[in-house]
Amino acid sequence: xxxxxxxxxxxxxxxxxxxxxxxxxxxxxxxxxxxxxxxxxxxxxxxxxxxxxxxxxxxxxxxxxxxxxxxxxxxxxxxxxxxxxxxxxxxxxxxxxxxxxxxxxxxxxxxxxxxxxxxxxxxxxxxxxxxxxxxxxxxxxxxxxxxxxxxxxxxxxxxxxxxxxxxxxxxxxxxxxxxxxxxxxxxxxxxxxxxxxxxxxxxxxxxxxxxxxxxxxxxxxxxxxxxxxxxxxxxxxxxxxxxxxxxxxxxxxxxxxxxxxxxxxxxxxxxxxxxxxxx
Amino acid sequence: xxxxxxxxxxxxxxxxxxxxxxxxxxxxxxxxxxxxxxxxxxxxxxxxxxxxxxxxxxxxxxxxxxxxxxxxxxxxxxxxxxxxxxxxxxxxxxxxxxxxxxxxxxxxxxxxxxxxxxxxxxxxxxxxxxxxxxxxxxxxxxxxxxxxxxxxxxxxxxxxxxxxxxxxxxxxxxxxxxxxxxxxxxxxxxxxxxxxxxxxxxxxxxxxxxxxxxxxxxxxxxxxxxxxxxxxxxxxxxxxxxxxxxxxxxxxxxxxxxxxxxxxxxxxxxxxxxxxxxxxxxxxxxxxxxxxxxxxxxxxxxxxxxxxxxxxxxxxxxxxxxxxxxxxxxxxxxxxxxxxxxxxxxxxxxxxxxxxxxxxxxxxxxxxxxxxxxxxxxxxxx
Ligand SMILES: Nc1ncnc2c1ncn2[C@@H]1O[C@H](COP(=O)(O)OP(=O)(O)O)[C@@H](O)[C@H]1O
Ligand SMILES: [Mg+2]
Numbered sequence: 001x002x003x004x005x006x007x008x009x010x011x012x013x014x015x016x017x018x019x020x021x022x023x024x025x026x027x028x029x030x031x032x033x034x035x036x037x038x039x040x041x042x043x044x045x046x047x048x049x050x051x052x053x054x055x056x057x058x059x060x061x062x063x064x065x066x067x068x069x070x071x072x073x074x075x076x077x078x079x080x081x082x083x084x085x086x087x088x089x090x091x092x093x094x095x096x097x098x099x100x101x102x103x104x105x106x107x108x109x110x111x112x113x114x115x116x117x118x119x120x121x122x123x124x125x126x127x128x129x130x131x132x133x134x135x136x137x138x139x140x141x142x143x144x145x146x147x148x149x150x151x152x153x154x155x156x157x158x159x160x161x162x163x164x165x166x167x168x169x170x171x172x173x174x175x176x177x178x179x180x181x182x183x184x185x186x187x188x189x190x191x192x193x194x195x196x197x198x199x200x201x202x203x204x205x206x207x208x209x210x211x212x213x214x215x216x217x218x219x220x221x222x223x224x225x226x227x228x229x230x231x232x233x234x235x236x237x238x239x240x241x242x243x244x245x246x247x248x249x250x251x252x253x254x255x256x257x258x259x260x261x262x263x264x265x266x267x268x269x270x271x272x273x274x275x276x277x278x279x
Numbered sequence: 280x281x282x283x284x285x286x287x288x289x290x291x292x293x294x295x296x297x298x299x300x301x302x303x304x305x306x307x308x309x310x311x312x313x314x315x316x317x318x319x320x321x322x323x324x325x326x327x328x329x330x331x332x333x334x335x336x337x338x339x340x341x342x343x344x345x346x347x348x349x350x351x352x353x354x355x356x357x358x359x360x361x362x363x364x365x366x367x368x369x370x371x372x373x374x375x376x377x378x379x380x381x382x383x384x385x386x387x388x389x390x391x392x393x394x395x396x397x398x399x400x401x402x403x404x405x406x407x408x409x410x411x412x413x414x415x416x417x418x419x420x421x422x423x424x425x426x427x428x429x430x431x432x433x434x435x436x437x438x439x440x441x442x443x444x445x446x447x448x449x450x451x452x453x454x455x456x457x458x459x460x461x462x463x464x465x466x467x468x469x470x471x472x473x474x475x476x477x478x479x480x481x482x483x484x485x486x487x488x489x490x491x492x493x494x495x496x497x498x499x500x501x502x503x504x505x506x507x508x509x510x511x512x513x514x515x516x517x518x519x520x521x522x523x524x525x526x527x528x529x530x531x532x533x534x535x536x537x538x539x540x541x542x543x544x545x546x547x548x549x550x551x552x553x554x555x556x557x558x559x560x561x562x563x564x565x566x567x568x569x570x571x572x573x574x575x576x577x578x579x580x581x582x583x584x585x586x587x588x589x590x591x592x593x594x595x596x597x598x599x600x601x602x603x604x605x606x607x608x609x610x611x612x613x614x615x616x617x618x619x620x621x622x623x624x625x626x627x628x629x630x631x632x633x634x635x636x637x638x639x640x641x642x643x644x645x646x647x648x649x650x651x652x653x654x655x656x657x658x659x660x661x
Binding site for chain 1 (some may be wrong): 329330331350351352356357358360361362364365366367368377378381382425429
């Protein structure tokens with residue numbers, strides 16, 4: 001099977017992949033190097049790949065600089081709520097689009113596609129006004145409610161759902177299952193990659209988002225991680241920014257994201273491969 | 280178990296008429312096969328019976344109940360799909376149990392039914408496997424098993440054998456028949472394969488373009504096709520057609536085509552006269568096995584002989600299919616394998632005149648066979 005040509009091809013593609021991996025890992029490595037050094041050493045004119053000094057205390061100092069415990073809880077809870085509700089709403093909408101017939105289905109699908117093109121920033125002000133009218137500003141409600149329905153989520157799951165044979169759903173209907181039961185027992189178990197993809201993309205997107213939590217919360221105990229990280233950038237003018245502490249805080253901030261990726265990586269590859277190719 | 284009745288059933292997709300005025304009464308315990316070329320509306324009809332497709336017009340009865348507006352799960356039917364539609368994430372056992380659990384059967388009842396069905400279908404050793412770990416034939420059995428355990432009033436099967444290889448298909452054909460004899464559930468079976476229809480159906484319904492062409496036992500449909508479509512669709516190789524004219528001379532009625540006249544049997548005269556086809560253009564149909572080449576026969580019935588030239592001889596082992604041109608028209612004769620003839624050979628073929636079919640050239644309807652769906656036929660063909 002493996003002829004010399006093939007081996008050469010594989011060697012070349014491996015080298016290219018390795019270069020890409022280095023390219024991607026280099027900034028993270030640099031974050032790590034910066035996080036354990038003193039601020040002065042980071043900017044030392046002497047080029048160094050290894051840290052000039054190693055001070056694990058930076059992590060402790062960064063953690064203590066702000067109430068990160070609260071921020072972690074806020075970020076994780078609000079994001080899990082968003083993801084949870086979005087999986088529910090998106091899967092129900094996607095089910096209707098993929099497996100039922102009703103008048104205006106094409107129009108609705110088209111509108112959902114259109115909705116995906118509206119930049120989120122364009123909706124921030126009206127949504128903010130609505131939330132403030134119902135006194136939800138500076139609550140989890142402000143962080144979560146605007147995102148429990150998502151055109152992208154519906155689209156992503158719908159693309160995953162159409163890969164499930166319609167006959168399977170019909171067989172379940174004949175077997176006596178309700179539509180909810182079919183969604184839960186027949187469809188969802190067969191679209192795990194799409195669900196995991198939605199969970200991951202969503203979690204990462206909202207975990208990273210700064211602007212919306214920044215404007216809709218104002219007390220420290222409602223802040224989330226990205227807002228906390230921005231504190232490191234806004235220290236008093238004149239005083240040097242604490243890059244080493246910022247990098248240390250960045251590092252422990254991405255732990256949940258890395259964890260969730262490790263958990264879902266085998267699915268996300270499948271999910272992306274499945275959903276992007278089919279119409 | 281129950282009767283199924285379709286009364287003036289139509290299916291329309293916006294402008295397109297997919298099923299037109301479909302009338303059929305299926306008796307309790309009957310095995311009825313819907314057959315026709317692909318795209319003729321068989322699946323649509325079956326799905327309307329299942330409740331997966333809305334009935335545009337007309338009435339559907341299962342038992343004594345009008346079920347047009349009854350959802351699939353309450354119609355007490357089970358369906359076997361062409362692609363089996365097994366639940367891939369469940370074991371064979373769970374696939375079979377799913378419908379029963381939803382209907383709140385007791386655990387012991389479920390196990391009992393699964394055990395029985397698995398035994399009948401010989402899949403006892405596969406119960407804990409997932410569908411992915413099964414061969415095509417085994418999946419087919421599981422799909423049947425899932426239908427059997429429900430003990431429904433009616434089985435609906437949509438081309439269940441078309442994904443199997445030829446050999447397995449022949450085996451499963453017999454097995455499904457045996458299964459039906461054993462559990463006697465009313466069955467509606469869809470296929471595009473006329474051999475499958477002929478071998479499996481108590482009754483077969485031949486469809487074309489959403490319209491029933493004929494309905495009857497395999498014998499009726501084979502021996503008294505109601506029109507040229509049925510005549511040509513059922514039987515392999517297909518029936519031969521010769522275009523010609525009916526003429527009457529000296530009180531005798533002939534079929535005349537370029538260069539040849541064939542004397543019709545006397546029992547056909549009254550029909551030809553009463554149907555007013557004397558002097559009209561007609562199509563004569565004769566099945567390949569009703570053409571004979573033996574000298575004894577050709578000399579015995581000289582007025583039923585046609586002359587032609589062999590184009591190809593196809594040896595299928597026990598027999599030879601002679602492709603012959605008769606005054607510019609191609610026909611096939613199915614003869615003993617010792618008549619393997621070289622291309623170009625001139626041959627005399629004698630028609631078994633009692634097996635000849637006549638069709639009107641304009642409507643393509645059989646002359647002397649009333650076209651109706653109950654498979655009753657007038658006339659003396661056969
Ligand atoms: N949802 C639909 N909309 C429009 N036309 C359809 C639809 N479903 C089936 N058809 C058409 O109905 C005809 C019959 O289809 P079908 O019942 O599947 O045929 P068969 O099973 O006999 O091959 C086909 O021409 C098909 O294109
Ligand atoms: Mg079909």
